[in-house]
Amino acid sequence: MTRKSYALLRKIGLTLLGIFIIISAVLNLTIGKMSYSNYWGGQVFTPFAIICGIIIICVVWLKRE
Numbered sequence: 401m402t403r404k405s406y407a408l409l410r411k412i413g414l415t416l417l418g419i420f421i422i423i424s425a426v427l428n429l430t431i432g433k434m435s436y437s438n439y440w441g442g443q444v445f446t447p448f449a450i451i452c453g454i455i456i457i458c459v460v461w462l463k464r465e
Contacts, residue, residue: 418453
């Protein structure tokens with residue numbers, strides 16, 4: 401694989417991660433939870449998780465090559 405194909409795979413993977421974060425946060429908002437526990441038990445503020453997911457996607461696709 402070439403360097404460009406690795407870069408594209410990285411972009412796609414990080415985009416999917418950002419989408420997963422956004423979807424999980426939106427699902428928690430739809431059931432009325434403003435925060436939820438992450439995998440080690442810490443509280444995550446749901447709107448903050450949505451913003452982080454959006455930032456991940458923006459950084460990945462707006463980053464200069």
